[in-house]
Amino acid sequence: MTGSRSPSSGALKAISFRLILLLGAVSLCGSLVSNGARSVTGPYLDLLGASAAVVGLVAGLGEFVGYALRFATGVYVDQSRHYWTMALIGYGLLIAIPLLALVGSWEAAALLIILERVGKAIRTPARDTMLSHATTAVGRGWGFGVHKALDQIGAIIGPITLAAAVYLTGGYGQGFLILGVPLVFLFITLFAARTAVPKPRRLEASSAPPAPGSTAGEIPDLLPYATFIFLGMAGFANFPLISYHLKAEAILPDAGIPLLYALAMVVSVIVALATGKIYDRFGVRTLIIIPVISTLISILAFASGAGSVFAGALIWGSGIGIYETVIRATIADVTAIDRRGQAYGILNAVFGTAWFTGSVVMGVLYEISVIHIVAYVLFVEILAVIAYIWMCRMQQGFNRAA
Known part of the structure; x- marks a missing residue:
């Protein structure tokens, strides 16, 4: 994608699908980390002294913030086109999960849990916009389906990984720290994706006209x-x-x-x-x-x-x-x-x-x-x-x- 000539149809599909797979691998690692932690945040907050009402409030507030803030981050992505910067910042906030091992109060843990959801609000519009460009050449449904499948594989592995870690080490803290390992692989893959396709928007600009049924609405x-x-x-x-x-x-x-x-x-x-x-x-x-x-x-x-x-x-x-x-x-x-x-x-x-x-x-x-x-x-x-x-x-x- 660095040359001035537009790639052929076959090359465009290959580049697009490579980006989908790389972003899917990033989401797999991210989902492994976030879902692994979320599978035990309730009992962990309870261990730190939080009430059931607090646990419910933290979970509900985190999810609401994680979705509600996406309007603002989506507007920024459109205006700036800083897709990779927003993705890096958003995924970077996953560091809140290993840091859960170091807190000593439920208030601090709650702040980190909500911070991780804020990270999801930052990265998701940028990631989905990049995927929308990549799926133009390979098929919208198939491209997003492949990405979602990889994301859900992480959602399966994450809780199993943390459960095994807690079982083997006897504590939640060690489990949270272990989740720092897939976080390293996440950033390696994310930088590889940015290197492979630094300007994802060009994937759609280089593609054929919109498929039948596309309205390109406002x-x-x-x-x-x-x-x-x-x-x-x-x-x-x-x-x-x-x-x-x-x-x-x-x-x-x-x-x-x-x-x-x-x-x-x-x-x-x-x-x-x-x-x-x-x-x-x-x-x-x-x-x-x-x-x-x-x-x-x-x-x-x-x-x-x-x-x-x-x-x-x-x-x-x-x-x-x-x-x-x-x-x-x-x-x-x-x-x-x-x-x-x-x-x-x-x-x-x-x-x-x-x-x-x-x-x-x-x-x-x-x-x-x-x-x-x-x-x-x-x-x-x-x-x-x-x-x-x-x-x-x-x-x-x-x-x-x-």
Whole structure:
């Protein structure tokens, strides 16, 4: 990418896919570090003297900040085009995880946990914008699917790595320090990616014209997509609530719950790859599966039978693989290249706000009855289908105008 001539189609695809694999390897290492730590932050905060309310607040605030700040960082990415700088700063804040080994109070630990989420808010719009450029030549869905699959492999390995470290060393601190090792590999890979493709934007500029169905819309055109994402995610249950149900109803032994989570993550890897290919063939229509997935989870995952809950948890894993793959690919297809980072920032903020809101609502409803959760999810997902129809009609209007 350093020469003045544009690369051939085959060379462009090779360069683009290399960048996707390198950024996927970076995300694998980052997910290993962050998810490894997150698997034990609750008991670690408890060990340091935090109450259950504090643990919940820190987790919820960290996730909300991690999504809400993405609007501002997305705008900055579009204006500055400092993709690699933002990625380096964002991934650099993962140093907060090994530093957890050195703190002596829950207040300091909470600050580091939230700081790591701030890092995710900084790096994600830049990373996704670079991926959107790279996926132009190889297929939006396939490119994002490959990246998501690699990211989820890290999410599987991380908790297992930390559990083994804690088991062998007898303490959380040593486990956090061990997570510094994949952090080193992360930066080696990140610098390799920057060296290989210093200007990722040129990958899209050098590509063929936009694929059929691409609207290259401006920010106001995102309203139907934002509405659909908000309603779809507001009805998507989180795994902590599902695991609470498993424990409260004695459906699985304690040791079986993390194994079920790991299995759900394996499913998410497979589904992310398959969904990417399906999206490249059917485009935005693929999004209709999201309300269906959310509804099935509410019906099955909160049932009383082990078989139903097991199926619900696996469908939940499928949802994780589908959501980010399809939504990120769709954003790349419906936004102008100069607004890509801002669009990712806006819709990631919507995504996080909706999931946080829905999680709170479902947690409250669970205390009343599971039927109330199912009724709530059915209501919001019917609204999501209406938003989907609105979104498709707007897409058709853009296509006719084009």
